[in-house]
Amino acid sequence: MNEYLSFYEKYKISPVVQNIDDFTAHRKRRTNLYRMIGVPSILFKDKNILEIGPGGGYNTLVTYTYNPKTYTLIEPNSTGFNELKDNLKDLNKGNIYFHNCMLEDFKTERKYDVIMCEGLIPGLNNKKEFIQNIQKLLNENGIIIITSADEISVFYELIRKYMANVLSQNIENINERVAILVKAFSSHLDTLDGMSRSYSDWCLDNLVGESLLEHTFSMFDAITLFEDDFYFLGSSPDIFTNYTWYKEMATQSVNYNSPYKEQFLKKWHTLIDYRYIDNGRDSSQNLELSKLCKTFINAIKKEETNSVVNILTAIKTNLQLDVNDEILKSIEEVIDIVNSGITVDKVYKMKYFNKAFGRGQSYLSFSKVEQI
Ligand SMILES: C[S@@+](CC[C@H](N)C(=O)[O-])C[C@H]1O[C@@H](n2cnc3c(N)ncnc32)[C@H](O)[C@@H]1O
Structure with missing residues (x-):
C-alpha cells in the first residue's frame, strides 16, 4: 500500500x-x-x-x-x-x-x-524497485514512458498544501475540507486555461492527499535510474538540446545520457514556474534550491510552521538574480500572508501567487538499448 x-x-x-x-x-x-x-x-x-x-x-x-x-x-x-x-x-x-x-x-x-x-512514480516511496519491476516487463527494444515531479517543479503546490493544512486543520469531514479548499483556491485555478480536472478533484488529490510530499523525483533522478540500459528519448517540457554529431555520439547509454543530466541541473530552476524560461545558471545554485525546497517539505511534514518564513526567504534569495519579478512577487506575497495569518479570504484574494503554477509533472520516454 x-x-x-x-x-x-x-x-x-x-x-x-x-x-x-x-x-x-x-x-x-x-x-x-x-x-x-x-x-x-x-x-x-x-x-x-x-x-x-x-x-x-x-x-x-x-x-x-x-x-x-x-x-x-x-x-x-x-x-x-x-x-x-x-x-x-x-x-x-x-x-x-x-x-x-x-x-x-x-x-x-x-x-x-x-x-x-504516468502520474504515479513521484508519489511512491519505493521508486527504484518499482522502476525495476517495470523494466522487467519490457520487450527487447521497447519503450517506457514515465513522469517525474520534484520539490522544485511542485514547489508552488507545496506552498498551497501548507496553506491548505493550516486552513483545514480542525476539520475532520473530508467533504467539508474540500469545500473550504475549493473556496480558497478557486481564484488560483481560474487562472489556468488548460485545466481539465474538477476543482474538487484537484484539491482532493493535491491538497488533502499526502502523496505530494513524496514528490522528490526529478528528471535527473529518472535518467539516473534508467541510464544503465536505456537511452533517454525525449521529454515534455523539452528543455534539452543536443548538438552532438551522430558519428561522435556516445554508444554507451550512460555516456549518451550524461549531457542531458548536466543540462537538467543548469535549467532545473525553470521548472518552478510554467510561465518562465531561461537558458540556465550554475548547477550549484539549483542544487541549493533543491535542498531548500526539500527542507520546506520536511517543515510541512513535521508541522514546523515557524521555520516556513525563513525557508521561503532563503528560496527567494536563491532565485533573486535569475528569475523574473512575477516569481519574486509571488513568493513575497506568500511570506506576507504567512506572517499575518492565513485565511480563506486572503488566499482567495491573492494578486500574484494566484497565477503562480509550477511545471508540475514532466513526461519522459526511454528506449531500451538495442540487442543487435
Ligand atoms: C495520480 S493517479 C494517475 C492516473 C493517470 N495515470 C493519470 O495520469 O491521470 C495514480 C494511479 O496509480 C494507481 N496506483 C497506485 N499505486 C499503484 C501500484 N502500486 N501499481 C499500479 N497502480 C497504482 C492509483 O490507484 C491511481 O489510479
Whole structure:
C-alpha cells in the first residue's frame, strides 16, 4: 500500500477524472504530448501495450485509438478500476486485459513493447524497485514512458498544501475540507486555461492527499535510474538540446545520457514556474534550491510552521538574480500572508501567487538499448 492507495481506498475515490467532453481536443493534446517525447502514435499500432495506474482510463481512451495489438491495464484502486472498465466497455474489441491489482502483485510471462506509467512514480516511496519491476516487463527494444515531479517543479503546490493544512486543520469531514479548499483556491485555478480536472478533484488529490510530499523525483533522478540500459528519448517540457554529431555520439547509454543530466541541473530552476524560461545558471545554485525546497517539505511534514518564513526567504534569495519579478512577487506575497495569518479570504484574494503554477509533472520516454 502507498500514499495514493491508502488515501483513495479510505474514501472510495479516484480523483483523477478529466473533462473530455471535447474528445477531439483531448486526443490532439495527448497525441502531441507523445510526439513531443519522441513516441508518435504510429509506434503504438499493432504493439502490445501496458499501462500501469490508468485511474479511470481517460488517457487510455485516446491511446486505444492508436490501434494496439493488445492493451493491458493494471489498476489496483477499486473505484478507479470500476470506472476504467465502464469507460472502456463499448470500445473493447476483445484485446483489452484488465487487472485489479498493484504492479507489485502482477504476475505474467508476457513482455510489452510500450509501457506507460504516468502520474504515479513521484508519489511512491519505493521508486527504484518499482522502476525495476517495470523494466522487467519490457520487450527487447521497447519503450517506457514515465513522469517525474520534484520539490522544485511542485514547489508552488507545496506552498498551497501548507496553506491548505493550516486552513483545514480542525476539520475532520473530508467533504467539508474540500469545500473550504475549493473556496480558497478557486481564484488560483481560474487562472489556468488548460485545466481539465474538477476543482474538487484537484484539491482532493493535491491538497488533502499526502502523496505530494513524496514528490522528490526529478528528471535527473529518472535518467539516473534508467541510464544503465536505456537511452533517454525525449521529454515534455523539452528543455534539452543536443548538438552532438551522430558519428561522435556516445554508444554507451550512460555516456549518451550524461549531457542531458548536466543540462537538467543548469535549467532545473525553470521548472518552478510554467510561465518562465531561461537558458540556465550554475548547477550549484539549483542544487541549493533543491535542498531548500526539500527542507520546506520536511517543515510541512513535521508541522514546523515557524521555520516556513525563513525557508521561503532563503528560496527567494536563491532565485533573486535569475528569475523574473512575477516569481519574486509571488513568493513575497506568500511570506506576507504567512506572517499575518492565513485565511480563506486572503488566499482567495491573492494578486500574484494566484497565477503562480509550477511545471508540475514532466513526461519522459526511454528506449531500451538495442540487442543487435
Ligand atoms: C495520480 S493517479 C494517475 C492516473 C493517470 N495515470 C493519470 O495520469 O491521470 C495514480 C494511479 O496509480 C494507481 N496506483 C497506485 N499505486 C499503484 C501500484 N502500486 N501499481 C499500479 N497502480 C497504482 C492509483 O490507484 C491511481 O489510479
